[in-house]
Amino acid sequence: MERIYPILNNVIPLLVVAVIVVAIVRAGREPLWKEAYRRLGRNRMAILALTVIGLYGLIGVLDSLGWQDSPTSDRMTIIDRMFTNVPKERTYSAPLAIVTTGEPKPHPLKGKHLLGTDGVGTDILYLTLKGCRTAMIVGGFTSLLATPLALLFGLMAGYFGKRVDDAIQYTYTVFSSIPDILLIIALMLVLGRGLFNLCIALGITAWVGLCRLTRGEVLKHRDREYVRAARALGLSNTRILLRHVLPNLLPIVIISVTLGFSGLVLEESILSYLGIGVDPGTGSWGNMIDAARVELAREPVVWWNLASASTALFILVLAFNIFGDALRDAVDPRLRSS
Amino acid sequence: MLRYVIRRVLYGVPILIGVSLVTFFLFYVASPPEQIARRNLSAKNPTPQQIHQWLEQHGYDKPLREQFSKHMSELFLLRFGNSDANGEPIWDHIKAGAGPSLMLMSQVFLAGIIAEICVALFAAYFRGTYVDYWITFLCVLLMSIVYLVYIIAGQYLLGKVLKYFPLAGYRGGLTAWKFILLPTVVGVITGLGGGVRLFRTFMLDEINQDYVRTARAKGASEQTVLFRHVLKNAAIPIITTSVAAIPFLFIGSVLLESFFGIPGLGGYTRDAIDSQDFAVVRAMVFLGTLLTIVGYILTDICYALVDPRVRLE
Numbered sequence: 001m002e003r004i005y006p007i008l009n010n011v012i013p014l015l016v017v018a019v020i021v022v023a024i025v026r027a028g029r030e031p032l033w034k035e036a037y038r039r040l041g042r043n044r045m046a047i048l049a050l051t052v053i054g055l056y057g058l059i060g061v062l063d064s065l066g067w068q069d070s071p072t073s074d075r076m077t078i079i080d081r082m083f084t085n086v087p088k089e090r091t092y093s094a095p096l097a098i099v100t101t102g103e104p105k106p107h108p109l110k111g112k113h114l115l116g117t118d119g120v121g122t123d124i125l126y127l128t129l130k131g132c133r134t135a136m137i138v139g140g141f142t143s144l145l146a147t148p149l150a151l152l153f154g155l156m157a158g159y160f161g162k163r164v165d166d167a168i169q170y171t172y173t174v175f176s177s178i179p180d181i182l183l184i185i186a187l188m189l190v191l192g193r194g195l196f197n198l199c200i201a202l203g204i205t206a207w208v209g210l211c212r213l214t215r216g217e218v219l220k221h222r223d224r225e226y227v228r229a230a231r232a233l234g235l236s237n238t239r240i241l242l243r244h245v246l247p248n249l250l251p252i253v254i255i256s257v258t259l260g261f262s263g264l265v266l267e268e269s270i271l272s273y274l275g276i277g278v279d280p281g282t283g284s285w286g287n288m289i290d291a292a293r294v295e296l297a298r299e300p301v302v303w304w305n306l307a308s309a310s311t312a313l314f315i316l317v318l319a320f321n322i323f324g325d326a327l328r329d330a331v332d333p334r335l336r337s338s
Numbered sequence: 339m340l341r342y343v344i345r346r347v348l349y350g351v352p353i354l355i356g357v358s359l360v361t362f363f364l365f366y367v368a369s370p371p372e373q374i375a376r377r378n379l380s381a382k383n384p385t386p387q388q389i390h391q392w393l394e395q396h397g398y399d400k401p402l403r404e405q406f407s408k409h410m411s412e413l414f415l416l417r418f419g420n421s422d423a424n425g426e427p428i429w430d431h432i433k434a435g436a437g438p439s440l441m442l443m444s445q446v447f448l449a450g451i452i453a454e455i456c457v458a459l460f461a462a463y464f465r466g467t468y469v470d471y472w473i474t475f476l477c478v479l480l481m482s483i484v485y486l487v488y489i490i491a492g493q494y495l496l497g498k499v500l501k502y503f504p505l506a507g508y509r510g511g512l513t514a515w516k517f518i519l520l521p522t523v524v525g526v527i528t529g530l531g532g533g534v535r536l537f538r539t540f541m542l543d544e545i546n547q548d549y550v551r552t553a554r555a556k557g558a559s560e561q562t563v564l565f566r567h568v569l570k571n572a573a574i575p576i577i578t579t580s581v582a583a584i585p586f587l588f589i590g591s592v593l594l595e596s597f598f599g600i601p602g603l604g605g606y607t608r609d610a611i612d613s614q615d616f617a618v619v620r621a622m623v624f625l626g627t628l629l630t631i632v633g634y635i636l637t638d639i640c641y642a643l644v645d646p647r648v649r650l651e
Contacts, residue, residue, distance in 0.1 A: 174356035177634075179626040181592060185611055186623055190364050262482070269484050270593065274611055289486050296494050310487040318482040325478075 006067065006075070013064040016140075017057075032251065032331070039330035046326030052319040059129050060136035079129050087111045089121035092295075092302050101302065116304040118291065128308045130283030135316060137195060138202065138268040139261040145203035147210060147257060151249075154214025155241050159222055168211070176208045184267075188276035195278045198271065202264055210256055217249050251331045259324035262317040269313060285309040339642070346638050350631040357627045362409050365616055428621045431606055439602030442518050442594065443587040446525035450533060451580055453526055455569075458537035462545060463564060473534070480531030489597045492524040521598045525591065536579070540572040547571075574644050582637045586629065 027033040040046050059079070066077030076084075087110040092101045095116040099106035115124035157168035175183070187201035221227060222245075230240045271277035272286025273293075280287060292306035461473045544550065545568055553563050595604035603622070610618035 170352065170356065174353055174360060177353050177627045177630045178357055178360070178623060179586070179630055182607070182619075182623045182626045185607070186361070186364055186619055189611065189614060189616065189619060266484055270486060273486055274592070274596075274608065276611060286486075289484070289490070293490060296490065306487070306490060310484060313484050314482055314487075317484075318479065321478050321482055 009075075010065050010067070013061045017061060036251075036327070036330040040326060043326050043330070045322055046330075049319040049323040049326070052315060053323060056132050056316050056319075057136060059132040063130060063133040079126070083123060083126045085111070086113065086123045086126065088123075089113070089117045091117070091121055092119060093117045093121075095124075095304050115308050116302075118288075118305050119295070124304055124308050127283050127288060128285070128312050131285040131288065131309065131312060132316075134195065134278060134282055134284040135265045135268065135313070138199060139264045141196070141199045142202045142206060142264050143257045143261065145199060146207040147253065149203070150207040150210035151214055151246070151253065153207075154211045155218055155245065157211070158215040158218025159237070159241055159245070161222075165215075168215075172208045172211050175204070180205045184271060185274075185276060188271070193276060193279050195282060198268060198277055202267060206260060206264065209260075210253065213252065213256055214249060217252060218245060221245050221248060255324060255328045255331065258320060258327055262320035262324070265313065265320075266317060269309075285313045342642060343635070343639060346635045350635060353631055354627065358410060358624065361620055361623055362406060365620055366405055366409065428618055431618075432603065432621070432625065435601060435603040435606045437602075438600050439595065439604060440587055442521055442525075442600055442602060443591065445518060445522045446529070446591075446594075447580075447583060447587060449522060450526045450529045451576075454530060454533035454537050455576070457530070457534045458541055459564060459569065461534065461538045462541040462568065463560065465542060465545070474538070477531045477535045477538075480527075481535070482531075485528055485593060488528045489524055489593060492520065492527070493597060496520055496523070517598070517600065521594045521600065525594055537572070537576055540575045541568055544568045544571045574641070577644055578637050578641045581640045582633045584633060584636060586633070 062078040066075050068075050113123050153168050157165045184201050191197040269286030273290040278284045288309035295302035461470050464470050592604040595602045596608040607622050
């Protein structure tokens with residue numbers, strides 16, 4: 001069993017990438033998505049945003065694949081190996097500097113650091129790249145947890161109506177009445193810190209919105225002819241829901257998930273600052289911003305830690321916002337908000 | 339109208355019961371009290387006697403059913419008991435913290451809405467032109483920046499470099515406004531991106547309606563159309579989305595208050611997280627939910643008051 005973990009750790013990211021690529025390609029055969037891809041292709045900003053997202057995803061995957069050189073050494077990922085030649089310094093140093101910063105007697109640096117180093121001498125570029133994986137997992141895994149749950153309840157509530165609908169509406173009203181941040185705080189205090197606990201907590205707060213959306217859409221579709229025809233033909237409820245109603249909901253679900261991704265990544269950084277996010281050892285942009293807070297008070301000011309983390313975050317969130325908007329416009333221009 | 343209000347209030351009660359069930363499950367069932375005791379006792383390896391003593395002190399050692407009834411009565415009678423970390427009564431802290439929170443958040447709220455409406459009107463006036471395009475793009479940019487960076491950068495630039503405002507802290511009374519100013523500015527700028535985008539959508543929805551076309555055909559100037567017709571009708575969704583935020587004025591912003599050292603309810607929550615104080619977090623969750631439900635009810639009432647079409651159903 002022990003020997004499976006290293007293999008699993010490397011296979012899972014590749015599997016996820018493969019599933020995503022296959023899903024995108026197969027969707028391209030549907031007329032709805034073919035049209036959407038065509039419209040997206042003409043939007044240069046959207047293509048740029050998608051490229052950026054792909055780049056971040058690639059870095060995240062590179063950071064997930066790794067292996068041990070010998071049975072006793074640590075597991076080193078591809079990103080780790082790219083940075084083995086970059087030495088660890090004594091303390092802070094500015095980007096592309098040759099001496100350390102903030103010491104009474106500056107020491108010469110052992111190597112070149114493109115974005116500087118932090119308090120214990122780790123290269124900032126290395127930390128930033130490690131944060132990509134955390135951000136991608138927070139957004140992706142949380143969506144993976146929240147979406148099936150929300151879809152299931154939304155479909156049941158919208159289709160079966162009456163008691164089931166009331167029960168599900170009561171449940172999600174209860175969850176949405178608790179202020180998000182307080183609910184996450186409560187969940188994280190109970191579960192403890194950590195990446196996967198954070199995904200669970202964020203998933204519990206995120207499923208409500210999608211559930212409400214799904215329920216609304218299912219209510220619209222419930223009385224359409226194709227559903228009535230399917231029922232008249234004697235198809236079982238499950239089959240109708242899964243094979244006929246669900247594909248019609250997918251565009252809206254995908255758009256909502258894409259737009260929500262950026263919100264999840266932002267929330268991770270805020271929660272890491274508050275001390276209830278990922279472990280301090282895991283590289284994450286939130287942890288970098290948290291550390292940067294006291295650095296700004298130093299003399300001379302250590303700004304590069306904060307700048308790298310927030311720029312990396314900013315570019316990813318902006319890319320998701322732009323791509324999400326473009327996707328929404330491409331799939332159905334009627335959904336446009338402006 | 340009164341019947342509508344009463345109905346909305348009655349709908350809120352089962353929700354509150356549901357929420358207290360959820361919090362009970364989270365705090366008493368999902369996390370064993372021994373763990374809480376262990377975290378709060380400063381000794382490295384507390385003896386079972388010490389744990390038991392702590393549990394007894396804070397009322398965690400009774401059977402589940404008794405704890406449940408105690409939990410329910412605590413919440414609904416607003417008798418929150420004592421904090422786990424330092425044994426002080428929670429309700430006193432809440433009363434003390436609500437004032438500064440309210441002062442800060444109401445300023446952020448009012449200034450934010452006024453600023454957002456102005457910019458949204460501006461964008462709606464120039465809709466379709468480059469001005470509109472750039473404003474929308476700027477809003478997307480502003481929305482993409484992390485809240486934290488606004489606060490840190492704002493504190494650094496305006497407090498340290500330009501020395502316009504004091505960095506942090508709070509003193510009650512007449513000089514309090516000095517300390518509130520910087521958090522207010524930061525809070526307003528943070529909300530600007532999303533708010534302008536939302537309000538602009540509301541206004542553009544109105545501009546494309548028939549009555550606006552009629553007004554223009556009658557010869558009304560663009561300004562009259564905007565200010566008299568569009569603004570009044572766009573005010574309905576604006577008011578209803580804003581009223582929902584009023585209860586949060588009391589909870590305060592956890593981030594703003596902890597960064598700027600303002601002793602409000604947000605800061606109190608932050609301290610509770612740091613010291614893993616479950617009792618305080620329980621109380622804040624309940625308070626937050628209560629205020630959210632009040633916010634929903636207020637929103638529905640406001641909607642009924644402002645939009646006559648809702649009243650008639």
